[in-house]
Amino acid sequence: MNRKTLVLTAVAGLLAPVLAGCGGAEGGSGGDAAIVVGTTDQVVATKEVPAPLDPASTYDTSTWNVIRQTLQTLMAVPRGGGVPVPEAASKCAFTDNEDESYRCTLREGLTFSNGDPVTADDVKFSIERVVDINDPNGAAGLLNNIDAIDTNGDLEVIFHLKTSDATFPYKLATPIAGVVNPKQYEAKKVRKGFDVDGSGPYTLKAEVKNDKVTKIVFTKNPKYKGALKVNNNKVERITFDDPDTMGKALDKGDIGVMLRTMSPEQIKTMTEHPRDDIDLTEMPGLEIRYLAFDTSAPSVKNKAVRQAIAYSVDRNKLVNDVYGTTAESLYSLIPSGISGHTNSFFNQYGDPSLSKAQTVLRNAGIKTPVEFTLNYTTDHYGPATKKEFQTLQSQLNATGLFKVQIKGTEWSAFRPAEVARKYEVFGMGWFPDFPDPDNYVAPFLDKGNFLNSPYVSAETQNLLIPESRKEANRADASDTFGRIQDIVARDVPVLPLWQGKQYVASRDDITGVEWAVNSAAEVNLWELGRGSS
Structure with a gap:
């Protein structure tokens, strides 16, 4: 049996928006058994980059794929691609003909994982913090068109832009715009180490050796309210030094999913000599x-x-x-x-x-x-x-x-x-x-x-x-x-x-793999579940 799956993922402008899911944190499957994923992506703290998981201090795929599981953003790109849709927000829209004023209303009842309410002032703090810190390792440049941010009560935030920017909703869907708690993140200083706290679908706990993350446990956040449906209760992310070691772990069943980055040789072998118990998912890449x-x-x-x-x-x-x-x-x-x-x-x-x-x-x-x-x-x-x-x-x-x-x-x-x-x-x-x-x-x-x-x-x-x-x-x-x-x-x-x-290899009892990684290499762990693939 050929277990290779080709996924024709939508890219910009090709399909109308499709919401990734609904219903918030309920609906996890698979009981308490963690879905274990492997990756060769490294998350490392150094003298030059002491805060690799602070949204103000990082700008690479491996760290953003950790942050996006835990911090919530106002907007999100839906699973099929297309224009962003509200996530932490209940609605967002430009309010002028020049696309220079963008207004968002938060969902009611949002809280951080520790129970603190999420307010419009927290959104303002989070984004202004990134701009003020302006870390050379970060992505503050994505937000440099913001002229000012106003709030109206606890739920409404208004972004005033310097010039027209039709891409601004996309920028609000990136981890750089993740909402953080002012009680846990300082306004003018990065948060060193490997802690991330937010209102997203998961909480996380990192295991670290010699300033390198070896394992991250993502646990479903019971307080999460947003557009995403979380299909599991726990995901463990294991870091491997090389694809061969990661591949052997998949073969033995020590991991259920092999994410970034597989070698060309592994992909060729899986394509030419498919196994009944392992699926190879291929998708267009950006x-x-x-x-x-x-x-x-x-x-x-x-x-x-x-x-x-x-x-x-x-x-x-x-x-x-x-x-x-x-x-x-x-x-x-x-x-x-x-x-x-x-x-x-x-x-x-x-x-x-x-x-x-x-x-x-x-x-x-x-x-x-x-x-x-x-x-x-x-x-x-x-x-x-x-x-x-x-x-x-x-x-x-x-x-x-x-x-x-x-x-x-x-x-x-x-x-x-x-x-x-x-x-x-x-x-x-x-x-x-x-x-x-x-x-x-x-x-x-x-x-x-x-x-x-x-x-x-x-x-x-x-x-x-x-x-x-x-x-x-x-x-x-x-x-x-x-x-x-x-x-x-x-x-x-x-x-x-x-x-x-883009390629992902998985054991055949793991579902949602075709949505768990998209053509931009964004990892969405909430899509993974157990069942028959």
Whole structure:
């Protein structure tokens, strides 16, 4: 029997909104037996990042997937994709024609897990706290368009925006906008360690060794009131050092679900040699991988060098040699499946061309070989990352135009070094905060971008991004996003490489797997249950 399941998950604009569920915390199944999930995602506290689970101090998929189980947000993207729907709120809407005033009314009777009531003042505190702390490891930039926040009584909160922003409801659905209790979180200081307390579907308790989370127990929050239906009473999240160890635990039945990140070899084996007791779920992915450049670094400061690299990289060979059928070549920051996607890099550079790379360097007077180091993280994007960068190194060096070294670093040190601009060229992945083209553009190109890139396109920042946000119908902004992608292809502050699919493996008595991880790699543990899959 072939146990592989293909899930055609909806992405932005393809399906009308479908509410993820209703009825709050009641309805858990499976008794008290915990559903055990495995992951290779690391949650680590370091000197540079002492508060990895504080919504003001983190901005990566692994930590956000912990926070989203425990902190509640005003809005939530429904399980099938589409526009956000109310979650902690009972209703939210723009109240002006310019999309500059956004008003939300909280559900009545909301409480934090300790019993304290959730009020509009708590929402205001939570979001202003993120902006005020402005942690370089966080995502305060998502909220930089907020001009002021007002409250009206205990249930109503009004956001006044500096400029029109049709994407604002999506931003309120991200963990950066998670509601925290002022009694447990200081206004001007991050909450160090691994405690998270909120009003979401679960409470959590983390087990830690050497400042690394080894296990998290999520227990259904009996006080939760919101749009989500919680289908289990407890979930245990076990962290593994590598996919092979995680896979062996699934084979033995020590875990019921294998989440991020499976290796290409594991996926190939499960596809070609399926087992009756294990399901492999495949879904479209909105994950992208790319090279980023410190455009102030001497080796790649000249645009011609970056363009020559764009002429030299063979994406198709990279994907085929390293990732096989689990990925596909990408020629834009905005992936296929998102409105506004174009193939700007292919239009600009076509297939790899040594002669064109030589010409662009010669015309700019660049002495070859150009020397630099490709930096990558060893433990954040999966076990194939090293092979990917070895392949890139080989491709570039084979041209004779470059002399490239590679260096791998653990994520806990890699991310702070990248933000501090200690790398000339480095590899990164991106899982969208929300499935909208804006989220593949603004985080890289807008003021306060999360890469801390020195690259500036005044046209993009001052004209195109603001113009795109005025379009309530996001498809109407496609031409604007096309222009942005053309600018990126011309200047090459980043070089898109590939777009990946999402995979989850599970024992055949686990249900809800197809909804527990979406195309943006968001994990929704409340969807998991026990029964017949």
